[in-house]
Amino acid sequence: xxxxxxxxxxxxxxxxxxxxxxxxxxxxxxxxxxxxxxxxxxxxxxxxxxxxxxxxxxxxxxxxxxxxxxxxxxxxxxxxxxxxxxxxxxxxxxxxxxxxxxxxxxxxxxxxxx
Amino acid sequence: xxxxxxxxxxxxxxxxxxxxxxxxxxxxxxxxxxxxxxxxxxxxxxxxxxxxxxxxxxxxxxxxxxxxxxxxxxxxxxxxxxxxxxxxxxxxxxxxxxxxxxxxxxxxxxxxxx
Numbered sequence: 001x002x003x004x005x006x007x008x009x010x011x012x013x014x015x016x017x018x019x020x021x022x023x024x025x026x027x028x029x030x031x032x033x034x035x036x037x038x039x040x041x042x043x044x045x046x047x048x049x050x051x052x053x054x055x056x057x058x059x060x061x062x063x064x065x066x067x068x069x070x071x072x073x074x075x076x077x078x079x080x081x082x083x084x085x086x087x088x089x090x091x092x093x094x095x096x097x098x099x100x101x102x103x104x105x106x107x108x109x110x111x112x113x114x
Numbered sequence: 115x116x117x118x119x120x121x122x123x124x125x126x127x128x129x130x131x132x133x134x135x136x137x138x139x140x141x142x143x144x145x146x147x148x149x150x151x152x153x154x155x156x157x158x159x160x161x162x163x164x165x166x167x168x169x170x171x172x173x174x175x176x177x178x179x180x181x182x183x184x185x186x187x188x189x190x191x192x193x194x195x196x197x198x199x200x201x202x203x204x205x206x207x208x209x210x211x212x213x214x215x216x217x218x219x220x221x222x223x224x225x226x227x228x
Contacts, residue, residue: 043158043203045215056215091157098214100146100165105157
């Protein structure tokens with residue numbers, strides 16, 4: 001069964017450093033997302049991406065975050081200057097269409113900022 | 115932001131019995147609802163969904179019921195199996211309101227005892 005794959009599974013970084021989280025969405029999917037879950041809290045939406053541009057973003061997704069689809073298969077989340085509060089599990093997700101379509105999640109990338 | 119509420123943090127049932135997980139929502143723009151199952155340190159796994167034009171959707175042992183007037187949905191698992199033990203998240207989206215993002219509840223931890 002096709003799946004969303006994410007790398008790395010776990011990354012530890014120093015506060016202030018840049019981090020790039022990578023994702024390979026399901027191949028025929030057109031909509032891509034990043035969500036995150038801080039330990040003990042809800043899964044929260046960060047950003048959605050369609051047709052090579054951001055279609056929606058949350059208040060969390062401020063100027064330190066960016067997303068990119070550098071080629072036909074990868075989808076990346078960049079955090080420019082990490083803060084302690086960015087420590088979370090980051091989930092990439094994709095769906096075939098937008099509205100009313102199931103969103104499939106990857107296994108997550110656990111980011112620890114020290 | 116409590117647009118999607120799962121008021122029971124945990125539920126324990128005996129193997130073979132029915133598990134009923136509940137979810138309430140406040141935003142009347144939500145029109146597509148999903149249930150995800152999640153194990154620790156893994157991504158959410160899609161279980162079943164329902165559109166607001168329906169009041170029931172069934173897939174094997176899983177049935178989701180939607181009561182739009184009460185803004186309430188429930189997931190029934192019959193019969194429950196020990197492998198069903200996980201955290202279950204209710205999620206909602208409201209594309210008719212212009213948003214495809216999923217809003218998650220806090221989750222209910224289901225334990226199925228052999």
